[in-house]
Amino acid sequence: MVQALLMALLALLNGIQGPCHWYMFREPVMAGFWVGLIYGDPVQGTIIGATINVSYLGWISAGGANASDLYWAGLLGTFVAIKGGMSLDTAVAFAVPIGLLGNYVHVAYMTLASIWPTRMDVLAAKGDWKGIRTLQFLGGPALVLLLRAVPVFLIALYGGDLIQQFIDFLPTWAMNGLAATGKLLPALGMSMLLKFMYKKELLPFFILGFAIAAYTGLTDLLMFACVGGCLAFILIKLGFGRDAEKGVE
Amino acid sequence: MAEAKVLTKKDVQKAALTWFVSSHMTYNYQRLQAGAMTSMLGPVFQKLYGDNKEKIIEGCQRQMLYFNTEPRWGAIIPGMVVALEEAYATDPEGGVDGGLITEIKTALMGPLAGIGDTVWAGLMKPIFLSITLAWAMQGMIAGAWAYWLLAFGFDFGITYYMFMRGYKLGADSVDRFLEGGFVKTVTTAIGIVGMFCLGAMIVKYVGISAVLQIEMTTTTLDFGAILNKIVPSFVPLMMTLLAYWMQVKGKKVTTVLLVLFLIGFIGGAIGFLG
Numbered sequence: 001m002v003q004a005l006l007m008a009l010l011a012l013l014n015g016i017q018g019p020c021h022w023y024m025f026r027e028p029v030m031a032g033f034w035v036g037l038i039y040g041d042p043v044q045g046t047i048i049g050a051t052i053n054v055s056y057l058g059w060i061s062a063g064g065a066n067a068s069d070l071y072w073a074g075l076l077g078t079f080v081a082i083k084g085g086m087s088l089d090t091a092v093a094f095a096v097p098i099g100l101l102g103n104y105v106h107v108a109y110m111t112l113a114s115i116w117p118t119r120m121d122v123l124a125a126k127g128d129w130k131g132i133r134t135l136q137f138l139g140g141p142a143l144v145l146l147l148r149a150v151p152v153f154l155i156a157l158y159g160g161d162l163i164q165q166f167i168d169f170l171p172t173w174a175m176n177g178l179a180a181t182g183k184l185l186p187a188l189g190m191s192m193l194l195k196f197m198y199k200k201e202l203l204p205f206f207i208l209g210f211a212i213a214a215y216t217g218l219t220d221l222l223m224f225a226c227v228g229g230c231l232a233f234i235l236i237k238l239g240f241g242r243d244a245e246k247g248v249e
Numbered sequence: 250m251a252e253a254k255v256l257t258k259k260d261v262q263k264a265a266l267t268w269f270v271s272s273h274m275t276y277n278y279q280r281l282q283a284g285a286m287t288s289m290l291g292p293v294f295q296k297l298y299g300d301n302k303e304k305i306i307e308g309c310q311r312q313m314l315y316f317n318t319e320p321r322w323g324a325i326i327p328g329m330v331v332a333l334e335e336a337y338a339t340d341p342e343g344g345v346d347g348g349l350i351t352e353i354k355t356a357l358m359g360p361l362a363g364i365g366d367t368v369w370a371g372l373m374k375p376i377f378l379s380i381t382l383a384w385a386m387q388g389m390i391a392g393a394w395a396y397w398l399l400a401f402g403f404d405f406g407i408t409y410y411m412f413m414r415g416y417k418l419g420a421d422s423v424d425r426f427l428e429g430g431f432v433k434t435v436t437t438a439i440g441i442v443g444m445f446c447l448g449a450m451i452v453k454y455v456g457i458s459a460v461l462q463i464e465m466t467t468t469t470l471d472f473g474a475i476l477n478k479i480v481p482s483f484v485p486l487m488m489t490l491l492a493y494w495m496q497v498k499g500k501k502v503t504t505v506l507l508v509l510f511l512i513g514f515i516g517g518a519i520g521f522l523g
Contacts, residue, residue, distance in 0.1 A: 017273035019320075019408070023400040027378075029385050029393045043388045050385035050393070054454045057375050068506060089456075096510055100503065113277030117313065120284055124309035127302050129291025132309065133267075136288040140275035173518045180517025181510055183456040184488055188509055190451050191492030192502065193443070196371035198493075202444045209448025214481040219453040221380045221446055228445035232438040241437035 004156040006038045007079070011152035014075050015109075015144035028053040028074025028095075035078040048078045051088045052095045055185040058192025069102025071148070076102075076155065083160040084167040089182030090175065096185065109147050113140055201240075205231070255297055256335055261328075264289045265412040268327050269405060272320040281317035286327060293331055297338035308334065311347050318358040319365025321407040326357050328415025336419070364432055369407075372439040374400060379450050455485030457513070460523040484522070488512070 013025040024030055032049015036042040052074055059070050077095030080086070086094065116139040123131040170178075194206070205228070213219050267289040275284050290312055298304040318326055330350060337345045377399040384392025458477070463470040476483050488509070495505045516522030 017276050018270055019401060019404045020270060023397045023404070027396065027400070029378075029382060029396060033390060033393045042390055046385050046390050046393050047388050050382045053378065053382055053385075057378055057450070057454075058371070068503065093510070093513070096506060100506075103503075110276065110278045113275055114279035116275050116277060117280035117283060120280075120287065121310075121313055124287065124313045125306060127306035127309055129287060129294060129305065129309055132284060132313075133271075133288035133291055136271050136275050136284040139284075140273075140277075176520070176523070177514035177516075177518035180457065180522040181513030183458075184509055184513035184516075184522065185506075186454040187451075187457070187485060187488040188492050188502075188506055190447065190455060190489045191496060191505070193371065193375055193447055193450075194489065194493045195496045196367065197440055197443045197447065199440060202440050205441050205444040206448045209445040210451060210482070210486065211448070213449035213452035214486075217481075219383075219449055221383055221449060221453065224446045224449045225376060225380060225442060228442035229438075231445065232441035235441065236434060236438055240441075241433055 001157070003038050004153050007035070007156035008149040008153035010034050010038065011075060012141070012145055012149040014071055015148035016141050026071055026074070028056060028070065028077065031071075031074035032078040035075060035082065039079075039082050041082065045078055045082065048081045048088060048091050049074055051182075052077045052092055055092060055095070055189045057186070057189035058194075058196060059189070068096065068099035069106050070099070072102030072105070073099035076152065079156065079159075080163050084163045086167065087179060087182075089179040092182035092185055093178040096181075105147050105151075109140075109143055112143050112147070116140075254335070255339055256293065256331070260293065260296060261331060261413065261416050264293055264331055265324070265328065265409055267292075268320070268324060268412060269408045280313070280315050282320075283313050283316045286316050286330070287312040289327060290331065290334060293334060297335060304338070307347065311351060314351060316354060316358060318362045319369065321369055321404055322365035322411055323358065323361040324408045324411040325415035325418075326354060326361060328412035328417075329357075329419060330354055330415075332416045332419045364436070368436060368439060369404075372443045373403060376439075376443060376446060377403075379446055379454075383453065451485050451489050452482045455482070455489060457488060457522055458484050459521065461521050 010025065010031070013021055014031055015021075015026075025034065029046065029050040032045045032047075032052065033042055034045070035049070036045015039045070056068075056070050056073065059068075073095040076098045077091060080094050080098065081088075081091030084094075116135055119139075120132045120135055123129075123135070209224060209228070213224075268285060271288055272282055272285045276282070287309055290308065294305045294308045298308070312330075333345055333350045333353065336343060337347065337350065377396055381392045381396035381399065384395065386392075459473040461472040463472070480486070492505050492509060495508065496502065513522065
C-alpha cells in the first residue's frame with residue numbers, strides 16, 4: 001500500500017511538464033532509479049531504466065505529438081520488469097506496449113488541458129493575471145493527477161502478481177522472441193536520431209564513427225564526443241559549414 | 250523605441266524564471282504555451298500599468314493568443330516580448346503597438362522551434378544521454394544523476410541566457426541574430442559530433458545479432474560469426490537504416506516501432522536473431 005502510494009506520487013512528478021520534472025522524473029533512466037528505490041533495489045532500477053531509455057534516445061515531442069509515451073515506458077516498464085523478475089532485453093520489449101498505451105493517456109491529457117485556456121480567456125477579460133498564473137501552475141498537474149497518478153496507483157496495487165503469473169505462463173520461444181526484440185528496439189532510437197541529424201555532408205562522420213567502433217571495439221562515448229568535438233572545431237576553422245551552405249542553398 | 254526603462258533587472262529575471270518553470274505546465278492542444286506567456290507577463294503588466302485595469306486586460310488578452318516554440322533556445326522570444334511590452338507601455342506612439350508584438354512573436358516562433366528542437370532534442374540531449382546511459386547500464390546510480398545534472402544545468406543555462414538576451418536585443422536584433430552565422434556554426438558543430446557519436450552508438454547500444462547456425466555433415470555453419478567477420482555489427486546497422494528508411498518514406502514512428510517489434514519477435518522465436 002505504501003509502495004503503491006509512492007508509485008502514485010512518482011507518477012505525478014513523472015507526468016508534470018517542465019524542466020524541473022523532465023530530467024529528474026520523466027527520463028526513463030531516472031524513473032527507473034526512483035521505481036527501484038521504492039521497491040528496494042535502486043541499482044537494478046537504474047540499469048533497467050537506462051536500458052529502456054536507449055530505445056527512446058531520439059524521442060522528441062514536437063508540438064505535443066508523441067511517438068510512444070516516454071513517461072510510462074520508463075516508469076511502468078521498470079515496475080513490470082522488477083515485479084516480473086525479467087531479463088533486461090525482455091523488459092525493453094515490454095516497455096513498448098506500455099509506451100503505446102501511455103500515448104493515449106498523453107493525447108487525453110493534451111485534449112482535456114485544452115479547457116484551461118478557455119477558462120483563462122475569461123480571467124484575461126477581467127485582467128486577473130494572478131488567476132491565469134495559478135491556473136497555469138495547477139491546471140496541468142491536476143489532470144496529471146487524474147490521468148497518470150490514479151491509474152499507476154491501481155496498477156502498482158493490483159498489477160504485480162498478475163505480471164508475475166503472465167511471465168510464468170509465457171513459453172520459451174515467446175521469451176526468446178521478446179529478448180531479441182529488446183536487443184533490436186534501440187535501433188529505433190538510433191534511426192530517429194539519424195533522421196533528425198541527417199545531412200549529406202555529415203554522412204562521412206557517421207560512417208567514421210561506426211567504422212571505428214565496429215572494427216576496434218572501442219565504444220566509450222565520452223572518447224567519441226571528445227574526438228568529434230575536436231574534428232568539428234578544426235573543420236569549422238577550415239570553413240567546413242560555409243561551403244556546404246553555398247552548395248545547398 | 251522608448252528610452253525609459255521601467256523594469257528592473259530583477260523584474261526581467263523573475264519573468265525568465267516563471268517562463269523556465271511553467272512554460273509547459275499546462276501544455277495543451279488548444280493554445281500550447283499561451284498561458285505561460287501570460288503568466289510570465291502578469292507581473293510585468295502590473296508594474297507597467299499599475300492601476301490602469303483596461304491596459305492590463307488588453308495585455309492579457311493579447312498574450313493569450315496561440316503561442317508555441319521551443320522553450321530553451323526559443324526563450325529569446327518571451328524575453329523580446331517583455332522588451333516590446335515595455336516599449337509599448339512607456340511610449341505608445343513610438344512605433345511598437347499590440348499588433349506588432351503579436352506579429353513578431355508569431356513570425357519567430359516557428360523558426361526558433363525548428364532550430365531549438367534540432368539542437369536540443371536532436372543533438373544535445375541525446376549526447377548527454379548516450380554518455381551517461383552507458384554508466385547507468387553498468388549499475389552506476391551516479392550515471393543517472395549525471396544525466397540530470399547535465400540536462401537540467403544546460404536547460405536552465407540556455408533558457409536564462411536566451412531570455413535575457415532577447416530582452417536586451419529587442420525585436421530588430423533578434424532577426425539579425427537568427428540570420429547571422431552563429432546559429433549555423435552551432436548546428437554544424439553539434440551535427441558533426443552528433444553524427445560521429447551516432448555511428449558508434451549503433452555498435453554500442455543495438456545488441457541484436459544473427460545467431461542462425463546450420464548443421465552440416467562435417468561442420469556447423471555459423472552465419473552470425475561469418476557475418477561478424479566481414480562487417481561487425483552488420484545487423485544493427487541494417488536494422489537502423491531500415492527504420493530510418495521507413496521514416497523517410499513517411500511511415501509513422503509507431504508503425505516503424507511495430508515493424509521492428511515483429512521482426513525481433515519472429516526472428517527471436519524461430520532462432521534467427523538473438
